[in-house]
Amino acid sequence: MLQSPPPSALSLPTAVPSTTEATPAAVVDPALDSKINGIIDAYPEYQIGVALLDVSTGAESGKAHEYGVEEPFEAASTAKVLAAEAYYHLVETGAASLDEPLGAYPASFQLQAMIQQSDNDSWSLIMDAIGYQELSDYAGSLGVQYDPETNTLTPADMAHILGRLYSGSLLSAADTTQLLSTMQNTNDETLIPAAVPAGVTVYHKYGELDGELHDAAILDKAGTAYALVVYTKGEDLGSVPERTNIIHQVTQVVADALFQGT
Known part of the structure; x- marks a missing residue:
């Protein structure tokens, strides 16, 4: 496990979600479906x-386009986004505080360390503060099954977790911006962020554990935004370089199809 760095080691980026009027989103068409399935x-x-x-425009409640394995994966650290949402929800309902001590540091520090580092x-401190049953119940309120x-989690469930966050339907504007900001300039930017073209903003959470290598991201350009989740499983982490390349390939075909001309 990573040990908590001192508070001075963490810094929030300044980028926030786009507030410009969204341009019409490109269509996820059969050509893109074929490219993703081909990879x-x-x-x-x-x-x-x-x-x-x-x-982009409140469509986060719609059905995700799914490819490959649709069954649940071990979500690894991507599920930390769900835990952060649940804790911020407790803060907003008065059941918790960002200033209360969790371990050696306040909850606000632990949230940032959990996501950005x-x-x-x-993560353990945050989940204990929420309660495991309460976290499962919160996921259920989002239409997600999570133990x-x-x-x-399924990739589609993770996409909805991200989409609901980005839409602002879960948390206050300030907390939404705060949480999304921690999903930038993280301690590992080698997966989805490394494969997007200039001008596309990425908010993401990667996961790496045993045979799991995942990344779950919001891609945003000029108000056009998509949740992209790529979960991969191999026998062990010896195949990380090849699966990193797979994640790059998927990201590139998605970005080429959906953000050209925006």
Whole structure:
């Protein structure tokens, strides 16, 4: 597990979600479907699940486009976004505080460390403060089945978790901006963020554990935004370089199809 860094080691980026009027979102068409499926089919030795959800104009409640494995994966650290949403919800309902001590630091520090540094000690403290049943119940209120003991999510569920956050329908504007800001300039920008073209903003949370290598992101350009989740599973982490390349390929075809001309 990562140990909590001192408070001075963490700094929030200043970027915030776009407030410009969204341009019409590009259509996820059969050509893009074919390209994503082609990438997945080229690597039968891995389990690969991809979800793509338009979140530009309140469409986050719609059905995600799903490719490859649609069943739950062990979500690894991508589920930390759900825990952060649940804790901020408790703060907004008066059941918790960002200033209350969790471990050696206040809750606000632990939330930032959990997302930006992927600190597992912070994650444990946050989940304990929420309560496992309460976290599961909160996920259920979003239409998501989640058991903290098994930590499993489908790619589509993760896309909806991101989409609801980005839409502002879960948290106050200030808390939404705060949480999204921690999902930038993280301690690992080598997956989805490394494959997007200039001008596309990325808010993401990666996950890496045993055979799991995942990234879950919001891609945003000029108000056009999509949730993109790529979950991959291999026998072990020895295949990380190849699966990193798979995540890059999926990201590139999605960005080329959906953000050209925006």
